Amino acid sequence: TPVRPVRKQVWxxxxxxxxxxxxxxMARDGVPYRNSYxxxxxxxxxxxxxxxxxxxLAPYDEVLRRVPEPVSRAPR
Known part of the structure; x- marks a missing residue:
C-alpha cells in the first residue's frame, strides 16, 4: 500500500x-514499511x-534489498 502519514509536525x-x-x-512482501521524512x-x-x-535511507534500503523489483515485460 502507499505510504501514508501517521504523525506530522509543521513549522x-x-x-x-x-x-x-x-x-x-505495506511492502509487496506483506511486511509493514515505516519511515521518517x-x-x-x-x-x-x-x-x-x-x-x-x-x-x-536505512528502512528504504532494507525494502529495496528484501523485495525484488517487479519484472516488466516489453511488448512484442
Missing amino acids: AEGEHVIVHWDGEG AWILRMQSGKAAEVTAFLD
Whole structure:
C-alpha cells in the first residue's frame, strides 16, 4: 500500500514551510514499511514552488534489498 502519514509536525515562517512526518505502508512482501521524512518547501502564491525532501535511507534500503523489483515485460 502507499505510504501514508501517521504523525506530522509543521513549522512555517515567511515563505518557508518544514514538514517532519512519519509514514507507514505495506511492502509487496506483506511486511509493514515505516519511515521518517522531512520536507522543506518554499511557497509562492499558496503553492509549493520548490521542495527538498529527505528520508531515512536505512528502512528504504532494507525494502529495496528484501523485495525484488517487479519484472516488466516489453511488448512484442
